[in-house]
Amino acid sequence: MSEQLRDFLRSRRAKITPADAGLTPHPGPRRVPGLRREEVAQLAGVSVDYYVRLERGRNLNVSESVLDAISRALQLNDLERTHLFTLAKPTRSRPRPLPPQRVRPGLQLVLDSLHHVPAIVLGRRMDVLAANRLACALYADFDALPPRSRNMARLIFLDDTVRGLYTDWEGAARGVVATLHLYAGRYPHDPALAELIGELSLRDQDFRRWWADHDVFERTHGVKQYHHPLVGELTLGYEAMTPVDDPEQTLGITTVEPGSPSEERLHLLASWTSPATVDG
Structure with missing residues (x-):
């Protein structure tokens, strides 16, 4: 510390x-x-x-x-x-292992009820704990990834497809680094964080340079530009909400301007990725 x-x-x-x-x-x-x-x-x-x-x-x-x-x-x-x-003023208590994180059933129901916008639950060190179908269509099929790879920091820096989604990749990536720095201050003895920082520092020179800047950032809301390989340009907002009883989880909900081209393209993405129905 x-x-x-x-x-x-x-x-x-x-x-x-x-x-x-x-x-x-x-x-x-x-x-x-x-x-x-x-x-x-x-x-x-x-x-x-x-x-x-x-x-x-x-x-x-x-x-x-x-x-x-x-x-x-x-x-x-x-x-x-x-x-x-x-x-x-670090805590004086002895560091204890952090228990595995699971999405509360009620929060999972909220996530599953959001059909028209991408939504995701992030845990410690930006681990992806859950995502709805449209979030999987926008970012990656998280369920198909190995558990270790279900982490937005790893994906943004190390996955070429996810990296290519962001029109302003540097801005998004620097925000990730600053978010991890804020988490590191709160949980300085998290071995999984140390492993993540070590891996990203070794494999990406941008991460290594930006980590040395010691900027901090907390996601609350904002707007991001995407270029999706299926539907093209998207301008999407986001709102980040933290449950009162579990500050280590964040529900991120994507927003889109009603009637905008981005809304039309998001609907198109949803229709292309929706489960096929079989007529009885």
């Missing part, structure tokens, strides 16, 4: 120039791309030694007021601030 805290703080201060922070730059060359440690300490109102020890993970009794001051100094957004608090 101390390494994550160190790298996250370094990455945030590298993004801010003295001018951005309202400081007068010192004359002469600078050896860092953004703020120096002493400049962050000055802005946060703490001693340089205190900040250096914090960045090195040697001061895990840091107060919330100091973390707030550092958040302001580094101009963190709300999600980054929460991530900083998670990294700086």
Whole structure:
């Protein structure tokens, strides 16, 4: 956890120039791309030694007021601030194995009732726990994949067909990396996550480079552009909802503008992939 805290703080201060922070730059060359440690300490109102020890993970009794001051100094957004608090104040309990995840029957019924838009349930580290028929038609036939491959991060980076679906693949892929970083802060001792990060870092140089950026992102809603091999261009929104009693699962529902070409193409995709009926 101390390494994550160190790298996250370094990455945030590298993004801010003295001018951005309202400081007068010192004359002469600078050896860092953004703020120096002493400049962050000055802005946060703490001693340089205190900040250096914090960045090195040697001061895990840091107060919330100091973390707030550092958040302001580094101009963190709300999600980054929460991530900083998670990294700086890790749980003291002994790490326990994470139990297997299963979709609650009621949530599965919700998923199965959505016939006209793709819908998917994601679990830890973006594992695909369940998907309706249209989601399988849009992304991949998840049921036909080996369990280990039912993971959106693996598919977006390592599956050429899924990779080709996204008009802005880089934007989607960077969002995946930032989502995994947020999860890593919450579950630093998850061996399956460590395996996933190791595999993607080894097999994809973009993932390896973006992981070093330490950006964080939480899916809530948005719009994505797709190019599907069967129906062509699609502009689809998404809404991500987390059950109150299970924050480790997310129901992602795709939305489409009524009357739009994308709605027509989605209906076409649904008709082409619907189970054949037999007349009695």
